[in-house]
Amino acid sequence: MTTEEITFQYRDRVYYFLLKQLGDAESAMDILQETFLKVHHKLGQLKDPEKLESWLFQVARNTMKDHLSREARLVAAIDPGSGNSIEREPEPCCFDRFIEELPPGYRESIELVYIQGKKQQEASESLGISLPNMKARIRRAKNMLKDKFADCCGYDLNEEGKLIGEADCPQCKQFIG
Secondary structure (H helix, E strand, C coil), rough: CCCCHHHHHHHHHHHHHHHHHHHCCHHHHHHHHHHHHHHHHHHHHHHHHHHHHHHHHHHHHHHHHHHHHHHHHHEEEHHHHHHHCCCCCCCCHHHHHHHHHHHHHHHHHHHHHHHHHCCCHHHHHHHHHHHHHHHHHHHHHHHHHHHHHHHHHCCCCCCCCCCECCCCCHHHHHCCC
């Protein structure tokens, strides 16, 4: 599998995993890019292609850890009186709420696949549904989430159906600054 294929297949799952961990879309995107850059450079070190997914998420976790460590050193260097702890940014105002507002079947599917990092086949088995049904749930849930972000936060969709733009919602603005 090439880096491009891996990126295409796993980009969204890794991004949502990082976003859930960090609560900051900009940092999640930075770490996502750094993760796939590392994957590109170290793909030859993967000995068992069957373990690609767990390896990829481990690279993402390590990249996130490195990023947070660099950030902590930077904050300590700028403000030595603050100690070495970083106050964690609040969760994005709308992301968790939108997930919670999904109908239960859709919410469970999104959480299993994008937050817990399970493969769609594994998630379908744990929910007792067919793989095509799982894929349909994921597709519908993603469309519901896109609509919620567009309606509430003012994001637009590009030609590929991906969210673009910046948050334009009073709740989001208080978290962005």
